Amino acid sequence: MSEQDQLPLSENNVMNEHEQHVYQLRLFVTGASPNSSRAISNLKAICEIHLKGNYNLEIIDVYQQPLIAEREQIIALPMLIKRAPGMERRLIGDMSDVNKVLRGLGLQ
Numbered sequence: 622m623s624e625q626d627q628l629p630l631s632e633n634n635v636m637n638e639h640e641q642h643v644y645q646l647r648l649f650v651t652g653a654s655p656n657s658s659r660a661i662s663n664l665k666a667i668c669e670i671h672l673k674g675n676y677n678l679e680i681i682d683v684y685q686q687p688l689i690a691e692r693e694q695i696i697a698l699p700m701l702i703k704r705a706p707g708m709e710r711r712l713i714g715d716m717s718d719v720n721k722v723l724r725g726l727g728l729q
Contacts, residue, residue: 644668644676644726645704649695652684656715660699663716671728701725 648664650657661680668676683690701712703726712725723729
């Protein structure tokens with residue numbers, strides 16, 4: 622391996638094992654609608670039971686942040702996007718079907 626092919630060790634290119642398995646989640650909702658409120662509370666409960674201390678959840682109101690929703694090409698709401706670990710997955714609905722959400726997160 623040439624010197625050019627080697628990367629120096631730094632915080633930018635070294636990720637510890639814990640960071641590689643932290644679930645990166647984005648939940649897109651529409652204000653305080655009943656479906657949005659249910660999705661938020663259902664997802665928080667699922668995360669606290671099944672991913673406690675191992676997830677980052679960002680809740681995005683498309684009315685307040687329309688550019689993020691446009692950039693993510695949101696087609697239905699509420700929508701959960703799992704960015705990591707593994708492949709990106711998108712789940713639509715109020716997150717009340719726990720088994721479906723767990724499958725979508727790759728936990729079943």
